[in-house]
Amino acid sequence: MIVYNLSCEAGHKFEGWFQRADDYARQKAEGSLSCPVCGSSRVEKRPTASHINTRSSLSDRQSAMAATPPKAAAAAIQKLYRYIDQHYTDVGAAFPEEARKMHYRECEEHNIRGTATPDEVGALYEEGIEVFSLPPKPVDKEKLN
Numbered sequence: 206m207i208v209y210n211l212s213c214e215a216g217h218k219f220e221g222w223f224q225r226a227d228d229y230a231r232q233k234a235e236g237s238l239s240c241p242v243c244g245s246s247r248v249e250k251r252p253t254a255s256h257i258n259t260r261s262s263l264s265d266r267q268s269a270m271a272a273t274p275p276k277a278a279a280a281a282i283q284k285l286y287r288y289i290d291q292h293y294t295d296v297g298a299a300f301p302e303e304a305r306k307m308h309y310r311e312c313e314e315h316n317i318r319g320t321a322t323p324d325e326v327g328a329l330y331e332e333g334i335e336v337f338s339l340p341p342k343p344v345d346k347e348k349l350n
C-alpha cells in the first residue's frame with residue numbers, strides 16, 4: 206500500500222491509497238480519482254509520499270485513523286453499520302450498563318449497540334467485558350444531496 210498526499214483544484218487536502226505506485230497515474234488518467242470533499246476529479250499529488258508502516262507508532266496510527274478512508278473501505282464500513290443497525294438493539298448511553306448486565310448474567314445475552322465514553326470503555330475492559338469500537342461512520346454523499 207502506498208499513500209499519496211493529494212489535493213484538488215479547490216485546495217482540499219486528502220490522502221489517496223494505492224496498491225502500487227502506478228495506480229495513481231492510471232486512476233488519474235481514467236478520471237476515477239476524485240476529491241472526497243467536493244468530488245472534483247482535478248486532483249494533484251502533493252510532494253510528500255509515504256508508505257504505510259504496519260508497525261507504526263501510536264501517533265502514526267492516530268493520523269491514519271483521521272485520514273479519509275479509501276472508497277472500498279468506506280463502503281465496507283457503511284455495510285457494517287447497516288448490519289449493526291439491523292441486528293443490534295440500540296441502547297444508547299445505557300450501553301455500559303447493559304453490557305455489564307449481560308456479562309454478569311443479569312439478563313439474556315443479546316446484541317446491543319450504543320455509546321460509551323473512553324472511561325466507560327476502559328472500565329468495561331478492566332472487568333473483562335469485550336466491546337468493539339466502530340470506525341467513524343463515513344459521510345454518506347447520497348444522503349447529503
Ligand SMILES: [Zn+2]
Nearest residue numbers: 213217240243
Ligand atoms: Zn475538493
